[in-house]
Structures are given as structure tokens and as C-alpha cells.
Amino acid sequence: xxxxxxxxxxxxxxxxxxxxxxxxxxxxxxxxxxxxxxxxxxxxxxxxxxxxxxxxxxxxxxxxxxxxxxxxxxxxxxxxxxxxxxxxxxxxxxxxxxxxxxxxxxxxxxxxxxxxxxxxxxxxxxxxxxxxxxxxxxxxxxxxxxxxxxxxxxxxxxxxxxxxxxxxxxxxxxxxxxxxxxxxxxxxxxxxxxxxxxxxxxxxxxxxxxxxxxxxxxxxxxxxxxxxxxxxxxxxxxxxxxxxxxxxxxxxxxxxxxxxxxxxxxxxxxxxxxxxxxxxxxxxxxxxxxxxxxxxxxxxxxxxxxxxxxxxxxxxxxxxxxxxxxxxxxxxxxxxxx
Amino acid sequence: xxxxxxxxxxxxxxxxxxxxxxxxxxxxxxxxxxxxxxxxxxxxxxxxxxxxxxxxxxxxxxxxxxxxxxxxxxxxxxxxxxxxxxxxxxxxxxxxxxxxxxxxxxxxxxxxxxxxxxxxxxxxxxxxxxxxxxxxxxxxxxxxxxxxxxxxxxxxxxxxxxxxxxxxxxxxxxxxxxxxxxxxxxxxxxxxxxxxxxxxxxxxxxxxxxxxxxxxxxxxxxxxxxxxxxxxxxxxxxxxxxxxxxxxxxxxxxxxxxxxxxxxxxxxxxxxxxxxxxxxxxxxxxxxxxxxxxxxxxxxxxxxxxxxxxxxxxxxxxxxxxxxxxxxxxxxxxxxxxxxxxxxxxx
Numbered sequence: 001x002x003x004x005x006x007x008x009x010x011x012x013x014x015x016x017x018x019x020x021x022x023x024x025x026x027x028x029x030x031x032x033x034x035x036x037x038x039x040x041x042x043x044x045x046x047x048x049x050x051x052x053x054x055x056x057x058x059x060x061x062x063x064x065x066x067x068x069x070x071x072x073x074x075x076x077x078x079x080x081x082x083x084x085x086x087x088x089x090x091x092x093x094x095x096x097x098x099x100x101x102x103x104x105x106x107x108x109x110x111x112x113x114x115x116x117x118x119x120x121x122x123x124x125x126x127x128x129x130x131x132x133x134x135x136x137x138x139x140x141x142x143x144x145x146x147x148x149x150x151x152x153x154x155x156x157x158x159x160x161x162x163x164x165x166x167x168x169x170x171x172x173x174x175x176x177x178x179x180x181x182x183x184x185x186x187x188x189x190x191x192x193x194x195x196x197x198x199x200x201x202x203x204x205x206x207x208x209x210x211x212x213x214x215x216x217x218x219x220x221x222x223x224x225x226x227x228x229x230x231x232x233x234x235x236x237x238x239x240x241x242x243x244x245x246x247x248x249x250x251x252x253x254x255x256x257x258x259x260x261x262x263x264x265x266x267x268x269x270x271x272x273x274x275x276x277x278x279x280x281x282x283x284x285x286x287x288x289x290x291x292x293x294x295x296x297x298x299x300x301x302x303x304x305x306x307x308x309x310x311x312x313x314x315x316x317x318x319x320x321x322x323x324x325x326x327x328x329x330x331x332x333x334x335x336x337x338x
Numbered sequence: 339x340x341x342x343x344x345x346x347x348x349x350x351x352x353x354x355x356x357x358x359x360x361x362x363x364x365x366x367x368x369x370x371x372x373x374x375x376x377x378x379x380x381x382x383x384x385x386x387x388x389x390x391x392x393x394x395x396x397x398x399x400x401x402x403x404x405x406x407x408x409x410x411x412x413x414x415x416x417x418x419x420x421x422x423x424x425x426x427x428x429x430x431x432x433x434x435x436x437x438x439x440x441x442x443x444x445x446x447x448x449x450x451x452x453x454x455x456x457x458x459x460x461x462x463x464x465x466x467x468x469x470x471x472x473x474x475x476x477x478x479x480x481x482x483x484x485x486x487x488x489x490x491x492x493x494x495x496x497x498x499x500x501x502x503x504x505x506x507x508x509x510x511x512x513x514x515x516x517x518x519x520x521x522x523x524x525x526x527x528x529x530x531x532x533x534x535x536x537x538x539x540x541x542x543x544x545x546x547x548x549x550x551x552x553x554x555x556x557x558x559x560x561x562x563x564x565x566x567x568x569x570x571x572x573x574x575x576x577x578x579x580x581x582x583x584x585x586x587x588x589x590x591x592x593x594x595x596x597x598x599x600x601x602x603x604x605x606x607x608x609x610x611x612x613x614x615x616x617x618x619x620x621x622x623x624x625x626x627x628x629x630x631x632x633x634x635x636x637x638x639x640x641x642x643x644x645x646x647x648x649x650x651x652x653x654x655x656x657x658x659x660x661x662x663x664x665x666x667x668x669x670x671x672x673x674x675x676x677x678x679x680x681x682x683x684x685x
Contacts, residue, residue, distance in 0.1 A: 148398075235438040242392055242433075243453040243504070244426030257443050333488040334442055 012318035023310045027303050028061040034301035055104050071099035101304030110308035120190050121289035125274040127205050131213035140224020163218035171211040171284035190287050208285040227259035265324050272320030276313035340367035347404035349390050358616045360386040362568040373545040375559030381613045383568040384548045388514045393421040427457040430510035434517040436497035440489040447485030450504045457508050472503035495526035514546045564588050567614040567624035574656035584650045584658040584665035586629045589673045635661040
């Protein structure tokens, strides 16, 4: 198992390197010239060249990429131009070992940006994850057990509604009615635990997390229902009933164990994806998380931030995949090898 | 009265297209220590009927009627909770494919011990010891080690032995074996059948063995019930039925058995056509569309009138559902020479 994880991690690192290269190449294949955009409409060619140099886009793409890789391993110092550093030592910012780059647009290292934004996205993701897993499995199982009744149909219909409505609609709806019109909660704005305590942190996260959770929950309700119903028709469930087991153990011990296995995979990957930021939800509630950071970086052609985020989110997904595979072996003895 | 007495058992499944009559008026008796073989094609209602005896059908999708008297108690009249307590303790079942019938995520010993703990208030340790004892009894080598294996670590034959251990751990008085050897190699089949017979003697259980293999019936069963389209078409002592069958469907089953010492050039004779639809069964005798002897019955009776289960030409103990006036003669003259020509010459 250990050797397996090491091998998977190694493959993951190679994948990340390739991902960063592809991002670099795609960025420089864009028809837009980032320096021209940054400089403005009325720039002369000389001015554009100067901006290009200031932004570090003057070097060949491949060199920029190898500089980036080197920075990840040994760290970098900005600005890279030695003469500039000597001229204005107060501008020097040190970017220590896993250095993902320096955003000239935001005048800060990418690691710094991520350190700011990640807790927001992670808080959202964790809270939403708990809500949708608990709700999704609970209602999914209830729907499966009451299959064909009013309860089942009601749960399926409601989840279909939430599944069909786009996140921005649900987000704006909750914001407009629950926070603004009825005033049940304050209009959320992200507060750290240090600032507002656990209560303040939770109450500000509640609406955006609910927005995210409702969408995912809708999918999980339907999947849980389908998996439980499928698992109920298995021969080993008939065996369990033939033994004389009560309904409870048949459902919770025998049926659920089998039904939840595929959900673990999906939950792990969905959670990893969400750790990388919920673009729409963060925008609707104006939370400065990774999703919003990525959108802003896209708009302002902020290559270092983009690369940093691509590598970070890629590593989330890769690690989540490995964790899910390991979990699978824990759940299903048939997967354990050697 | 018999230990197990089933009277006019009907299992109907209402569907959007109509009522599927999977079992339609089945009656038989079984004593302790005896074995009843139930034979028929896929979809003839064998498994559905035995599931009804175990109370495995859900009330929401199946209508079960008739009488299932086990030791004088009508299993169709007891409460769900009462039935649950009898399942696994009084009536136990062995299923066809032991790989899919065992939970892949739990240890074999765990699953066997679970069956014991449902009905006995004992510690996990005691149940485990009992599971090891049962694994040993059914011939699993090193049972104290194999008890912690998962089903996929067992071979097919061992899995079926473990299933048998699971079924017999509570000393049931009625054991239903639903095609217990179908998923196994031929050599293993014989071992499993021997084991079942052995255990039946020890436990003095009544055994129902469902199969489509007449060889299994010949070896195991005292009585045999041939099912077709949800009904019994022939019922009697095994020896009697196998030597003097009086229903064309049973003849068909007999002539479709391959024989080891038969002429390699000889062709197997399949029964033409397909099993009947249980939703819209054929009019009259359910078997008439596939019956090669229907012209021998005058007045198109086979197509219009459903024959009753009546005593055969050789006495009360042999019941058959057929309009033929002289099935014994037809069998002797037309069927037997084709199935076993050497047997005919010898007479």
C-alpha cells in the first residue's frame, strides 16, 4: 500500500509539471498581448516593451517556465532584475522555497495571495461538504426506503428543483430574501475565527455554504437513492433477510455499506474541486476565496497567479484521488492487494 | 399431518401490464428427514415459491395466498416479526451463487456468526466459536484461520460450504437449497450434494432442493415436483416419476439430459419453444404450444381446457396434469425408445 501511494504521488508530481507547462503555453498562445493590455490603449511600442519587461513577459515562454519550476524548488527573489533590486531595495520581496511566483498585478507573492484566499474557500468547502453529505445521504436513504410513496416523490422532486436552478440564482435568492428582506441573518461577509469566534465564522459562512450544499445535496440525494435501491436487489441482501436479520441491520449494515462505496469516490473528488474555490458562490457573496482570485487573475492576465492556482488545484485533485483510492481499499476488501 | 404442508400456494405480482402469476396453486407435503426435489425451467416459479415459504416477498409488490403449514403453523398468517424470528432459525436457505449471496465486505466467519447471533443471545466470541465449529463441520480445512477470510478468498466450493454452514448454524428444521450446485464445477457438485445428505441425516431436517438437473433429483430427492408455468405438472416419488413419467414436459426434461456413455453422434433433444409467459399464459394446458403429443388428445382439449392434477395410471401417489388418456403407453412406445434404446431392448 505504501509503495502504491508513493508511486501515485510520483505520477502526480509529473502530472503537475505537465499541467504548468500547458498553462504557460496556452497563456502565450493567447491572441491578446498581456503587456499591451496592462499598459493601456494609448501606449507607444516602446512603452509596451517596457511594460513587458517590467511584467517579466519579455523572456521566452520556456525560460519563464523553467524559472518557475526552479522557484518552486529553491525559491526566488523579486524583482528578478539585479539593477532594479539595487536601485530600490525596499521593493525586494523574498519568495521562499515552494515559490509559486510573484503577481505584479497585485504586487504580492502568489503564496501570499493563496494564504489569504485559501481559508475562505476551505471554510466554505468544509461547511458545505458536511451539509450536503449529511443531508444528501439522509434524504437519499429516506427516499429509497419509502420508494414510490409521497415522501419519496417529494424528496426527488425537490432535489430536482435545486439541481436545476443555477447556483447564482439560489445564492442571490437566499441573499435577497433570507439576509436582506427578512433579515434572519446578517448579510454574510467572511470573518475568521480569530476575528469573530466560531459563532461569527459559522453565521457568516452559513448562507454561501448552504447555496453550495443545496446544489450538491440535490445530486447526492438522487445518487444515494439509486445506489441504495440497487444494493437492495443484491443477492447478499436477500441472504441477510433470509438469516432473519431485522430491517435495521439489513439496511444500515448490509445495504448501506455497499451503497456508500461509490459515493466515497464522488464525495472525495467533489470536495477537492470545491477546495479550489467556488467561483460563482464566492462572487455572489463577495467572498475573496480562491475562486474569485482565479477569476480576477484571468481578467487581468495575471499569469503567476493563474499558474499558482492551476498547480495548487491540480495537487488538490491528485491528492484527493489518492486518498479516495486508499479509502476504497479500506472499505472494500476485494481491492486490497498483496 | 405432514411436517411441511403447502396448500394452493399462489404468488402473484401485480404489474402495470397485469398480474404475473409466478406461482399459481401449488400443493405438496414434506416430512422431516425427507427431501423434495423441485424441478423446472428458469421462470417456472421454483424460486418464487420457496421464497414465499421463507416469507421473503415484500407485501408491497407480491400477493401471497394459500396455506404454508410448518409444524401446524400457517406461515402466511403469522406477523412479520414472528416470521422474521423463524427465518434462519426454523427455515433456512442456501442460495445458488455463493459469491453474490455473501456480502463481499464482511468476513465469512462474521457473516456466519451473525446468523447465529440474530437468534441466540450470545457473545461475539461464543458466536465466532460456533461459526468455526460449523465451518469445520462442513469440511473447511483450518477453520480457525479461514473464519477471518473474505468470501473472495474462498473457492467456489468452499463458499457454498460456508453458505451451508451459515444456513445450518441454527439447526433449522426446514432447509431450502435453491440450485445449490448450479454455479459449481461438476466434481465439487458431488461433494456438496454428499455433504447436504450427510448433514440432513445429522440434523433430521426436511430439505427442499430446487434444481433443473434431474441428476441431482435422482441422487437426493425422495419426492419430486415438476413445475411448469407456475404450476405443478407432475408430482410423486422420485423413482416412480423418473421411471414412469406421464407428462410430456417431464419426458422433455428427461430427453434433454446428456449421457456420458451415449453415442457421441446422438443429438440432445431440446424441448422446442420457450417457457410460457406468466403474464399471459397459454390457454388450456400451459404446455400445449410446445407439446408434441397434443394431437393425440381429441377435441382440441389441450388448447381449450386446463387439465387438473389427477392421479396417474399407476396409482394415487403419482399426480400428473395431462389430458392424455394413456400416457404410460405413449411413453413406453414413443418416448422411451428415443431416450434409452438399450433399456427398451433389454426388456
